[in-house]
Amino acid sequence: MTSPLRHLLGIEELSARDIVQFLDTSEVFFDVSRRRVRKVPTLRGKTVINLFYEASTRTRTSFEVAGKRLSADVINLSVSASSVSKGESLLDTVKNLEAMHPDVIVVRHASSGAAHFIARHTRAAVVNAGDGTHEHPTQALLDAFTIRRAKGRLADLVVTIAGDIAHSRVARSNAILLRRLGAQVRFCAPRTLMPVGVETYGVEVFDDLGRAVEGADVVMMLRIQRERLTEALIPSTREYARTFGLNARILERAKPDAIVMHPGPMNRGVEIDSDVADSPRSVILDQVEAGVAVRMGVLYLLAAEAGQSPLS
Amino acid sequence: MRIVLREGRVIDPASGRDEVADVVIEDGRVLRVGVGAAGDAREGDRDTRVVACNGRWVVPGFVDLHTHLREPGLEYKEDIVSGTRAAAAGGFTTVCAMPNTKPVNDTRAITEMMVAKARSHGVVRVHPIGAITRGQLGRELTEMADLKDAGCVAVSDDGRCVTDAAVMRRALEYARTFDLPVVQHAEDHALTAGAQMHEGAVATRLGLKGWPRVAEDHIVARDLMLAASTGARYHLAHASTAGSAALLREARGRGIRVSAEVTPHHLTLTDEAVMGYRTACKVNPPLRERGDVDALIDALADGTLDCVATDHAPHAAIEKDCEFSEALHGMVGLETCLALLLDLVRAGRVAPGRLVDALTSAPARAFGIDAGTLREGARADVAIIDPDRVWTVDARRFRSKGRNTPFEGRRVTGCVERTFASGVEVYTFVDAAEVAR
Numbered sequence: 001m002t003s004p005l006r007h008l009l010g011i012e013e014l015s016a017r018d019i020v021q022f023l024d025t026s027e028v029f030f031d032v033s034r035r036r037v038r039k040v041p042t043l044r045g046k047t048v049i050n051l052f053y054e055a056s057t058r059t060r061t062s063f064e065v066a067g068k069r070l071s072a073d074v075i076n077l078s079v080s081a082s083s084v085s086k087g088e089s090l091l092d093t094v095k096n097l098e099a100m101h102p103d104v105i106v107v108r109h110a111s112s113g114a115a116h117f118i119a120r121h122t123r124a125a126v127v128n129a130g131d132g133t134h135e136h137p138t139q140a141l142l143d144a145f146t147i148r149r150a151k152g153r154l155a156d157l158v159v160t161i162a163g164d165i166a167h168s169r170v171a172r173s174n175a176i177l178l179r180r181l182g183a184q185v186r187f188c189a190p191r192t193l194m195p196v197g198v199e200t201y202g203v204e205v206f207d208d209l210g211r212a213v214e215g216a217d218v219v220m221m222l223r224i225q226r227e228r229l230t231e232a233l234i235p236s237t238r239e240y241a242r243t244f245g246l247n248a249r250i251l252e253r254a255k256p257d258a259i260v261m262h263p264g265p266m267n268r269g270v271e272i273d274s275d276v277a278d279s280p281r282s283v284i285l286d287q288v289e290a291g292v293a294v295r296m297g298v299l300y301l302l303a304a305e306a307g308q309s310p311l312s
Numbered sequence: 313m314r315i316v317l318r319e320g321r322v323i324d325p326a327s328g329r330d331e332v333a334d335v336v337i338e339d340g341r342v343l344r345v346g347v348g349a350a351g352d353a354r355e356g357d358r359d360t361r362v363v364a365c366n367g368r369w370v371v372p373g374f375v376d377l378h379t380h381l382r383e384p385g386l387e388y389k390e391d392i393v394s395g396t397r398a399a400a401a402g403g404f405t406t407v408c409a410m411p412n413t414k415p416v417n418d419t420r421a422i423t424e425m426m427v428a429k430a431r432s433h434g435v436v437r438v439h440p441i442g443a444i445t446r447g448q449l450g451r452e453l454t455e456m457a458d459l460k461d462a463g464c465v466a467v468s469d470d471g472r473c474v475t476d477a478a479v480m481r482r483a484l485e486y487a488r489t490f491d492l493p494v495v496q497h498a499e500d501h502a503l504t505a506g507a508q509m510h511e512g513a514v515a516t517r518l519g520l521k522g523w524p525r526v527a528e529d530h531i532v533a534r535d536l537m538l539a540a541s542t543g544a545r546y547h548l549a550h551a552s553t554a555g556s557a558a559l560l561r562e563a564r565g566r567g568i569r570v571s572a573e574v575t576p577h578h579l580t581l582t583d584e585a586v587m588g589y590r591t592a593c594k595v596n597p598p599l600r601e602r603g604d605v606d607a608l609i610d611a612l613a614d615g616t617l618d619c620v621a622t623d624h625a626p627h628a629a630i631e632k633d634c635e636f637s638e639a640l641h642g643m644v645g646l647e648t649c650l651a652l653l654l655d656l657v658r659a660g661r662v663a664p665g666r667l668v669d670a671l672t673s674a675p676a677r678a679f680g681i682d683a684g685t686l687r688e689g690a691r692a693d694v695a696i697i698d699p700d701r702v703w704t705v706d707a708r709r710f711r712s713k714g715r716n717t718p719f720e721g722r723r724v725t726g727c728v729e730r731t732f733a734s735g736v737e738v739y740t741f742v743d744a745a746e747v748a749r
Contacts, residue, residue: 012517090635111635112508112519113589132637134519169519196522197513 007119007126008298010135011176019177022141023148026290026297028310032069033292040311043072046103046303050076051093052129053109058264058288059129059138063106066295072103072303090114094121103303107131125302133167139263140173142294144181146287147218150259155182160212160254162188162244163222163271166195166233170263171222175201188212190244192233209244216254220261221246221272237270247273251281259283313359314338315735316350320365320696324372325669326676326685335370337692340735345686363730365696371668373405373436373693373731375675375684376646377495377573378470378549378621381407381438384425385414390626390713392426395646396435398624398712400739402646403695403728405436406676406683407624411443412471418443418454423462436733437693439465439681444483444494448472451479453486460490465679468495470549471596473531475500480535484544493545493571493679496535498556499597503527508637510583510598518586520636523598529555536563539570547678548572550623552597554607561616571678573621574608576645576652577718581605585718591632591639592718595625613662618674620667622649626714644714648705650697652719654726657699692735701727706744 005018014022032040048067052060060076067074079093088096090109097105102124107115112132119126130136148154159178165171165187178185179202187198188206198205206212213219224240234240251260260272260282268274277284300310315337322333322345334350336343355362376399382390390398392409399407409426411417417426423440430438442459446452448469456467467487474480474496487494504523509515511522532548536559539546551557551574560572577595582602585593593599611617625642632639650671656662676684683693705722707715731739 089630090638091630091633109635111637113636116589117635132519133521172517172519195516196511196524197516200513200517 005302008137008302009115009119009126009128011137011140011173011180012135014180016180019141019144019181022294022297022301023145025301025310026141026145026294029296029300030290030293032296032311033289039069039071041071042300042308042310042312043067043070043303046072047101048072048074048104048106048299048303049097049102050074051097051105051107052076052078054130056108056130058291059108062288062291063129063295066292066299069292070296070299072299090117091121094118098122098124104299127298127302130169133169135173136169137173138291138295138298139170140177141298142287142290143174143220143261143263144177145290145294146261146283147259149286149290150283151217154178157183157217158186158215159183159218159220160186160188160216161220161222162209162212162246164193164224164228165189165198165222166193167225168222174220175203179203186212186216188244190234193228209246210250210253213250214253216258218259218261219246219251219254222263223265223267224271241270245271245273246276248275251276261287263287313361314343314353315732316353316360316362317365317370317694317696318350318362320368320370322370322686323665323668324686325665326372326673327687329686330665335686335694337694337732337735340692342686342688342690342692345688363696367698367700368729369697369699370686371695371697372672372684372686373695373733374403374671375406375681376404376622376624377408377547377619377675377679378623379407379409379646380412380625380642381409382413382626383429384422388628392429392438393433393435394711394713395624396430396438398644398646398710399436400731400733401711401728402649403697403731404646405693405695405731405733406439406681407436408439408441408465408679410468410470411441412448416443416448417441418446418448420455420458420462423459423464427463435738437683439463439679441466441468441470441495443467444469444474445479450474450476453483456487456492457490460492464492465681466493466495466547468497468549470495470497473497473499473501475502475531477534477538481538481542484538484542484546488542488544491545491680493547495547495549496531497549498528498531498535500527500531509586509594510600512583512601514583514586518589525553525555525600525604528553528597529559532556532559536568536570540566540568543569546570550575550578550597550621551608551617552578552600552604554604557607557611557616561611564616571619572617573619573675574612574617575621575623576649577643579605579608579612579656580652581718589636590718591634591636592643592716592720594636594639594641595643596641609656609661612670613666615666618670619678620649620653620670621675622646624712626712627716629715632716643716643718644710644712647710647712648717648719648724650728651703651724651726654699658725692732694732695728696730697726698729699726701725701729703727703743709744
């Protein structure tokens, strides 16, 4: 089984069927990472280039581990933004990589739409590993994968996403995916961090975290970055923690079996209290584990030969 | 040599004419206009050229108040020759060149160089616009008397807004001394830092930082107050919001001396055109929403927005073929302007006479330029329009060096068939399909 999709640029371009196919395929790979020999020959002879223009530990490592466990040749290219300004254009970089015949280019870039741009200029499959404030599709897939494992389904769940929605590609990709699979989505943030026109995602908007969490099945907290202070978007991390931070008292208002998620890296004591992050209800490390399986699934669906089975 | 434009629909708002008539041109001037003005002139008469204009509109050559000719300094994007050829192809016989060149046109010497180059090599007339402030930095005023003497018809820091209210006030007062219109690019840069497109649901979807309407509206509101208190001639460049239109309408109602322009793209495209990260649609001010477009069309129709201007902004291919955040703002506009706007006429949104007025006599009046009419004795700047001709926008055939159009491949109706500048035919339409045959 191979996907008709050439690239994974965003959840926006995926149908509910495509999403389920990614999730189901990833289930096949989940156990590979728990075996004693954590490697299958599926993508032997394939080349995956991780092209990272933004610092990332978790995502880059996750893609690298996923590629290697599939036996692909994985090349990591970390390009710092400062060298870009002096160096060659993204178009020339892509043309040069193209000349080396990669099968997959995994790209993280600070500019929204960069993955789309690359996809227009390469024959390789392009995986968007986060573009600006646009999308982070593999994060949404691994989040959905984690929720589905914990709850058995996605439809009709109430998912609260709280934090810096305005600057979050994770919130965008998650909202689209969860809505497409029938979940209810709530967004909660101070108005300075809530983007204009967010209602078009079909989400409910809340100003109060307690009310946003009321009866939720899933509470997903987003990282707040320190730049938001100098941009006059929030006055202090202290006030942010007091009004929009998740603590045990607020979490009590969620369903008794609600799970807590965070895409990382966490600011403990700011958007999430340590006792919540480390509680049995936290699935934050499950998300990381799911990340490898989901990225194996994505690489397989985009790069495997037609008829190639997942595990051999 | 006499040129007879026979039996076209002559639309000349400046003289109140809209009738099927003849236009007789001699020695670069309009000799006679009217029903039967051609007398019995026929093709084959000695020293007479007869152009049959049946089914065509015969209108004054268009006047563009907002053109980026890119010379001096940015000739890889456009120059005075290619830019004026593009103008002629769009029916424009007068273009006003914005000063954001390299160096900025903030001194007499640069203006003189542009005027001289345009006189010797330009295909249509060029009037430079000088900067309001030195280097367009928003601080010290330029030598406006010198700029005017050298040929500038207005001042503008286009691309940059004069955000400092004190500087804007002094600029208006000083420009008033010399009766120079002050052209404002209304954008509070503090509200648009890092902005890539209009702030709205589409920008949120695309993860692009938004340019809110209020960044334009509050500058316009402030400027109208300053214009009222100084009595200066204020001209608003490229209005893009419903708010700007409402503010202008209210100000005109109070008798404030203002003029304003709107571009073809703000009249025809919305922010949804950006979807897919189409850098050709990245422009400043940004493409807005349907409600804004409708308000702008209504304001053009009722004369609140008295002028159409293209904001023709050519860029090199590599400046658009890149990630969206790196792409430069702007699109070419001279060669597609008319066809796009005729859609508004056909839809009954804008009267033909109003459209022609907005492209000819209204802009000429706004900047005090002697152009934009077919009155007897006027310079024979004429565009002949076939309003029904269907053609396909093909950027490779543009006269402009810029290929950055969002209308590539679009089937459009209505074309500029011929353009005369001072009685000389400077453009003739050739159908690509016919060439292919």
